[in-house]
Amino acid sequence: MDDLLADFVAETSEMLEASGGEIVAWEADPSDRARLDTIFRFVHTVKGNCGFFDFPRLEKLSHAAEDALAECRAGRREPDSTLVSAVLAIVDRISEMTDAIGAGEEFPAGGDDALIAALQSDETPGVVGEAPSIAPEQPAVGGVDKDAAPKAARNAVQRTIRLPTDLLDEVMKGVSDMVLARNDLARRLREAGEQPTIDGPFDRLSTILADVRTSITRMRMQRLEHLFTSFPRLVRDLSTELGKQVMVDLEGGEVELDREMVEMVRDPLTHIIRNAIDHGLEGPGERIKTGKREIGLLKFAARQSGNQITLAITDDGRGIDTDRLAAKAVAAGIYSQSEIDRMSERRKLYLIFEPGLSTAEKVSSVSGRGVGMDVVRSNIERVGGSIDVTSKPGEGTSFYLKLPLTLSIIAALTVGSGGQRYAIPRSYVEEIVFGSSDHVDFAEAGERRLVTFRGQRVPCLSLGEILGIEANEHVDWESRTLVLIRLATDDVFALAVDRVYDHEDVVVKPIAPAIMETRLYAGTTLLDDGKPMMLIDLPSIAQLRGLVTEMRSSSRVDEEEKVEDRKTTPIMLFTGLDGRQRAARLELVRRIDTISRDAIDIEGSRAQAVIDGAIFSLVGHEYGDLPEEKCRLLRLSDGECEIAYAVREVLDAANMEGEIVPSTVDPAIEGVTLIGNQPVPVIDGHTLFASHRAPRRVDHPMSCRLPADSDWARTILGPLVEAAGYRVSTEDSEEADVEIRLAESTAEISCPARRVIHLRPEPEVAVEDTSDSIYRYDREALLAALKQFRMGKTA
Amino acid sequence: MNELLLMCLIAGRRAAIPAIQVQSVIEIGEITPIPGVPAFIRGLTALRSQALTVIDCSIALGFEGQAEIADQRAAVVDVDGHLYALMVDAAYDVGEARSEPMDVPGGFGPGWQAAARGMVETDGGPTLLIDVQTIVAGSIAEAA
Numbered sequence: 001m002d003d004l005l006a007d008f009v010a011e012t013s014e015m016l017e018a019s020g021g022e023i024v025a026w027e028a029d030p031s032d033r034a035r036l037d038t039i040f041r042f043v044h045t046v047k048g049n050c051g052f053f054d055f056p057r058l059e060k061l062s063h064a065a066e067d068a069l070a071e072c073r074a075g076r077r078e079p080d081s082t083l084v085s086a087v088l089a090i091v092d093r094i095s096e097m098t099d100a101i102g103a104g105e106e107f108p109a110g111g112d113d114a115l116i117a118a119l120q121s122d123e124t125p126g127v128v129g130e131a132p133s134i135a136p137e138q139p140a141v142g143g144v145d146k147d148a149a150p151k152a153a154r155n156a157v158q159r160t161i162r163l164p165t166d167l168l169d170e171v172m173k174g175v176s177d178m179v180l181a182r183n184d185l186a187r188r189l190r191e192a193g194e195q196p197t198i199d200g201p202f203d204r205l206s207t208i209l210a211d212v213r214t215s216i217t218r219m220r221m222q223r224l225e226h227l228f229t230s231f232p233r234l235v236r237d238l239s240t241e242l243g244k245q246v247m248v249d250l251e252g253g254e255v256e257l258d259r260e261m262v263e264m265v266r267d268p269l270t271h272i273i274r275n276a277i278d279h280g281l282e283g284p285g286e287r288i289k290t291g292k293r294e295i296g297l298l299k300f301a302a303r304q305s306g307n308q309i310t311l312a313i314t315d316d317g318r319g320i321d322t323d324r325l326a327a328k329a330v331a332a333g334i335y336s337q338s339e340i341d342r343m344s345e346r347r348k349l350y351l352i353f354e355p356g357l358s359t360a361e362k363v364s365s366v367s368g369r370g371v372g373m374d375v376v377r378s379n380i381e382r383v384g385g386s387i388d389v390t391s392k393p394g395e396g397t398s399f400y401l402k403l404p405l406t407l408s409i410i411a412a413l414t415v416g417s418g419g420q421r422y423a424i425p426r427s428y429v430e431e432i433v434f435g436s437s438d439h440v441d442f443a444e445a446g447e448r449r450l451v452t453f454r455g456q457r458v459p460c461l462s463l464g465e466i467l468g469i470e471a472n473e474h475v476d477w478e479s480r481t482l483v484l485i486r487l488a489t490d491d492v493f494a495l496a497v498d499r500v501y502d503h504e505d506v507v508v509k510p511i512a513p514a515i516m517e518t519r520l521y522a523g524t525t526l527l528d529d530g531k532p533m534m535l536i537d538l539p540s541i542a543q544l545r546g547l548v549t550e551m552r553s554s555s556r557v558d559e560e561e562k563v564e565d566r567k568t569t570p571i572m573l574f575t576g577l578d579g580r581q582r583a584a585r586l587e588l589v590r591r592i593d594t595i596s597r598d599a600i601d602i603e604g605s606r607a608q609a610v611i612d613g614a615i616f617s618l619v620g621h622e623y624g625d626l627p628e629e630k631c632r633l634l635r636l637s638d639g640e641c642e643i644a645y646a647v648r649e650v651l652d653a654a655n656m657e658g659e660i661v662p663s664t665v666d667p668a669i670e671g672v673t674l675i676g677n678q679p680v681p682v683i684d685g686h687t688l689f690a691s692h693r694a695p696r697r698v699d700h701p702m703s704c705r706l707p708a709d710s711d712w713a714r715t716i717l718g719p720l721v722e723a724a725g726y727r728v729s730t731e732d733s734e735e736a737d738v739e740i741r742l743a744e745s746t747a748e749i750s751c752p753a754r755r756v757i758h759l760r761p762e763p764e765v766a767v768e769d770t771s772d773s774i775y776r777y778d779r780e781a782l783l784a785a786l787k788q789f790r791m792g793k794t795a
Numbered sequence: 796m797n798e799l800l801l802m803c804l805i806a807g808r809r810a811a812i813p814a815i816q817v818q819s820v821i822e823i824g825e826i827t828p829i830p831g832v833p834a835f836i837r838g839l840t841a842l843r844s845q846a847l848t849v850i851d852c853s854i855a856l857g858f859e860g861q862a863e864i865a866d867q868r869a870a871v872v873d874v875d876g877h878l879y880a881l882m883v884d885a886a887y888d889v890g891e892a893r894s895e896p897m898d899v900p901g902g903f904g905p906g907w908q909a910a911a912r913g914m915v916e917t918d919g920g921p922t923l924l925i926d927v928q929t930i931v932a933g934s935i936a937e938a939a
Contacts, residue, residue, distance in 0.1 A: 177843050420827065467830035512848040512877045514933045518831045524839060524846045532827045532839035532846040 004225075008049050009102035014162075015042050016095050023088060030079040039087065040069040046094055057112055058097055064116040065090045086118035165220075165259065172216050175209070176507060180530050182209055187529065218256075221405075224302050224311075225253035227262050227269070234270065235298060238277045245284055245295040246277055252302030257309055261403060264383045265311075268376040272313050272399050273298065275373070280317035280397050290394065292316065304405075308427075311401040320391040322348040329354060349389055353377045381539055384410050384425060402427070412506045412525075412535065415483065415497040417462075418469040423506055423525060423535045424495070430486040432500055435478045439677075442477050451482060451494045458484070459547055460494040466541055467520060485538055493547050495538075508535055519544055571682065573651040573675065574634065577624030581651070583675065583682045590637040592650055594630050600646075609633060609644040617692040620646040638689045645683075656682070702790055703727045705736035712776075713742065717759075720779070724786040738789050743773060755789050757782070798892045801870055802919060804884040806858040808907070811915065811922045812881065814889050818871045823849060823880060835933050840880060847871060847880040848931075855930050857906035872927050879931050890917050896924045 026035035043065040050059035065087050071077040093115055100107040182205065189195065189202060228250045239246040257265075281287075281296035288294055299314045326340045329351050340348070355374040380387045385403040404410050404427070412423035413432075433440055433453060441452040442460070451460040460482065464470035480496040506525035511534075515521055522537035541547075570586035599610040600618060607618040611633070618633075626646060634645040660671035660682060670684035704726040706713040717740065718728050729736055743760045758773035759782075774781045800811035801820070821842060826849055828838040835855040839846045849869065853859065869880035896913030903911055903923060910930055911923040 180843070418830065420830075469830045509846055510877065511846075512836075512879065512931065513875075514836055514931065515829060515832050515848060518829075520831045521829070526841055526846060530841045531825065532841050534827075534829055534839075 004229075005053065005101070008053060009098055012046060012049070012094070012098045013102070015045065016091070016098075023091060027081075027084050027088065030081060030084050033073075036069060036072060036079065039091070040066065040073060042091070043069065043087075043094075055097075055101070057107075058094060061090050061093060061097075061112060061115065064119050068119040083119065086115070089115050089118065168216070168219055172220070175213050175216050176526075178209055179213060180526065182206060183529060220258050220260075221256035222259045222262050223253060224255045224257055224262070224309075227257075227266060228253050228300065230266075231269075231273065231300065234273060235277065238274060239296075242278060243283060244277060244281055246281060247295045247297050249297060249299040251300065255302040255304050255309055256405075257403065258405060261383060261405075265380070265385075265401065265403060268379045268387075268401075269311075269313070271373075271376050276313065276315040276317065276397065280315040280319075282318050286318075309401075309403045309405060311403065312398055313401070314396060314398040316396040319393040319395055320349060320352060320389070320397055321393070322351075322391075325349070325351045349391055352389060353387075384427070386427065410506060410508055410535075412504055413483065414501040414504055414533070415463065415481075415495075416499045416501060417464045417467065417497050419498075421501060421527065421533050422463065422497075423504070423533055424483065424485075424538065425522075425535070426503065428485045428487060428538050430484040430492065433482045433484065435480040435482055435496065440482065449477065451477075453482075453484070453494070456492070458492045458494050460496060461541075461545065461547075462496040463536070464496075464498075466545070485542075487539055487542055491542060491547060493542065506533070506535070569656040570653060571656045571673075571675075572634070572653050573680065574647040575649045575651060576620060577626065577646055577648050579624070579648065581678070581680050583654075583656070583673070583680045584634060584636065584645070585682065585685060586653060588636045588638070588685045590635045590642060593633045593635055593644070595633060597626060597629055597631055600626060600631060609646075611635070611644065616642055616644040618644045618646060619688060619692055624648075636685065636688065638685065641689070643688055643692050645688075702737035703729045704786070705729050705739045707740070707742055710742055713740070717776075720782070721786065724783055725790060726786065738786065742776070757785050798915075799889055800892055800915070800917065800922070800924070802887040802890050802917065802922065803868075803870065804887075805925070806853040806856055807884065809919060809922045810852075810883070810911075810925050811890075811892075811917065812870050812872070812925050812927060816872050816927050818873060818878075820868055820870050820886050821880065823867050823869050823882060833933055837882065842871065842878070842880075845878055847878045849880045849882060850931055850933075851882045852925075852930060853882075853884070855933060856910055872931075874928055874931050877931075879927075881927070881930065887919075890919065892924075893917055 022035045022038040026032055043062045047059055047062035047066055072079045097107050232248050235246050235248050276298055284294045297316045301312045303310045322345055326348050329335045330337050330340055334354055352373045377387050380401060385401060388400040391397040411426040413426050413429050414421050414423050443450045449460040450457050462475045481500050482494045482496055484494050486492050508523040508525050511521055511524050519540045521534045523535040524532050525535055527533050571583040572586050572589050573583050576582050593611050595611055601608050607621055609616050609618040632647050632650060634647055636643045636645055654675050656673050660673045662671040663669045667687045668684055669681045672679050672681050704721050706717060706728055708730040721728055738755045740757045759776040760773040763775045799814035801814045801817050802811050823840055826838040826840050835851050837849040837851050840849050867882055868886040869882045872879050872881060892915045894916040896915050899914055902908040907923055910926055912926045913924055914921050915924050
């Protein structure tokens with residue numbers, strides 16, 4: 001919303017600037033129609049925007065000015081100098097108010113009605129008489145605002161400017177050129193050997209250039225909000241048309257995406273929304289019958305993770321009917337019934353992406369016009385993204401879109417084949433294995449090479465063979481590196497390359513149509529040394545080679561088992577202070593923090609860390625020495641309290657696919673799991689929180705009154721009582737839940753507490769003491785009594 | 796009339812490319828071959844931060860290409876937003892056309908006929924005016 005508000009302020013000041021000249025010209029010649037129109041448009045626009053933002057004062061002002069000007073435009077009123085000055089006064093006031101809004105200040109109230117009254121036509125003499133009195137009043141208001149207004153105006157001008165995208169592209173291209181020139185220079189400098197006088201400034205140049213490049217990239221970013229704003233309207237229109245009630249929930253609008261990407265996903269998203277409202281969500285009657293809320297929910301949630309944006313579109317409708325989907329697929333001749341029978345539920349769900357399938361019973365005006373989810377998927381894939389779907393009958397459907405941050409920059413794996421480098425989009429790369437590895441078995445089925453890896457038989461292609469630079473029979477498979485590719489369709493194949501070079505973020509440029517025709521390449525990019533490198537189009541190659549369908553018919557069973565087996569648990573890998581790798585379940589990790597060593601306090605068995613002004617129990621420090629300056633911490637949470645876990649380095653997030661072998665020896669370890677064939681101990685959250693959780697803070701602590709006249713009670717007893725979860729009060733008049741009375745104290749208390757603990761000064765019970773007193777240094781008994789009262793209340 | 800032309804030599808014949816389409820004339824340095832593409836596309840070469848698709852005009856016209864391509868001249872043209880380097884045997888000056896492009900009875904030979912907009916008179920004699928769009932589309936080589 002802040003963003004929209006800034007847009008509004010910027011737009012208004014822009015229009016003000018633009019119409020400034022017009023206003024002056026209009027003043028000189030009030031009968032000028034063109035000027036009148038311009039100013040009319042301005043107040044009209046302001047009025048519209050104000051209504052949207054709920055600025056009643058601005059709206060009232062602009063509405064009044066608009067009315068007066070409309071009269072003139074309709075010829076019912078002659079614009080005269082009185083009217084001109086009245087309108088100008090209003091325009092000035094709008095400008096001041098907008099500045100105040102932009103600066104986040106409150107605009108002094110009052111004065112509006114006089115300005116509006118000044119607009120009244122001079123046929124009512126009384127008002128005309130008042131009009132001159134407005135003029136002197138005006139500077140007074142301006143005077144109040146004089147200090148703030150110019151500052152605000154400057155702020156507003158600086159905050160946003162509009163630029164043509166072309167210009168941005170040009171700047172971006174220039175920066176890319178600079179990076180290439182820098183790389184060239186870097187190479188020459190390396191060749192020339194070390195030159196301290198040049199190397200220093202050159203490094204600085206490199207850093208600056210990297211920063212500039214990042215900023216430029218950010219310039220092209222747009223908040224998803226801009227896309228989201230159009231959805232409520234779309235949903236409203238569709239739901240009205242279809243007689244359904246839909247509520248929209250938008251989340252993550254602050255996530256930024258490349259402008260072009262936003263435009264590219266607009267259509268696919270619109271299509272998904274249509275489908276959801278038309279097929280997914282039931283009508284109000286049906287919903288009530290199934291025990292759901294009458295109003296359907298359509299939820300959009302965007303998240304950024306690294307270089308990717310995940311966008312989830314969820315409805316709480318009836319879910320996808322996989323049986324009907326399957327029946328349609330059979331009817332359309334895409335699959336045979338026996339093929340369908342062998343499919344898992346998940347695979348059947350994927351039928352929704354098959355061309356020529358629509359689950360709509362009847363073709364409505366909204367969806368089911370033959371443009372199906374297959375088009376959505378291909379559009380998403382074209383921009384380097386992927387789409388996934390999950391659905392539960394009766395509960396709803398979720399579509400997950402994964403999109404690269406920008407159209408032009410993708411994360412790629414550079415591989416070599418035939419002495420040349422190629423780039424593969426990293427999103428497809430599942431795993432990299434050496435052909436010589438023991439886990440890899442090659443087999444042949446007819447002409448087709450197969451590779452068995454982790455019990456899975458997948459077709460294996462040589463990149464050189466695909467590109468036509470080597471023949472299959474000459475390939476020495478064992479010497480190759482295999483890149484396991486998982487397409488968005490979940491089809492897997494292995495791509496044999498000569499070697500794998502590196503991970504790189506590459507800027508992808510389009511390629512000439514004649515090269516596109518080969519359907520082997522998706523684009524081109526320039527290497528650091530300025531040489532071009534081709535980006536391999538994997539989905540297209542898989543299609544060319546028939547891998548997509550082939551796998552569905554031949555090794556489906558293998559794959560299906562895998563799909564079902566993959567009940568993965570996300571974990572976070574890190575290195576402990578002892579340098580050993582460990583893992584924590586990702587759900588436990590709330591965030592990663594870096595704090596300075598000073599913020600950690602260790603004394604005996606107690607260790608605590610201060611993060612953002614709060615104290616956390618620290619664990620993990622027992623494994624080794626803390627770093628000298630900065631310390632990385634994992635903040636683990638059990639949902640209620642947090643623990644800081646000191647680590648040397650946070651490595652990566654991974655999926656725990658195998659089982660955890662429980663460990664009974666070390667209670668701090670839940671068990672050991674295999675990550676990439678390495679045993680990794682997983683820390684036991686239960687043990688950690690059981691031993692280190694801080695006492696839960698009670699929202700409404702019970703109060704305990706201590707004798708006000710005793711220093712001992714205040715300094716020694718007070719902290720103990722607080723630690724037991726009580727709020728200490730010494731006010732006599734305040735009503736307390738528990739009161740502690742000292743035997744020697746004689747002060748009468750006006751307002752007795754519900755429960756009283758008597759403390760006696762001596763360990764032995766005095767003869768005359770009939771009350772059930774506790775020795776003042778009997779810590780256990782005192783705490784037990786306090787605890788008992790607290791439990792008694794909460795129970 | 797009086798269209799400016801870049802005079803060049805393609806497959807040993809005088810040819811001309813409309814100068815208005817030519818951004819620059821470069822010397823081709825290193826070419827990154829692209830496996831799997833038609834032969835008339837020699838690969839990619841980089842011009843500053845842009846990748847140019849290198850088109851061998853001789854092959855595109857259905858002739859034998861030259862094996863040696865280093866240091867060869869090429870005209871950089873922009874077709875539909877894509878940059879191409881049109882490899883020529885030699886690039887000469889820019890000259891004026893002295894006539895409208897015209898057909899010659901009997902044609903210019905299969906490849907030339909498809910790729911040329913016609914023959915123009917220039918100061919250097921009759922010259923074939925190359926149609927850049929047709930050359931980069933690469934349909935002639937297959938047809939010929």
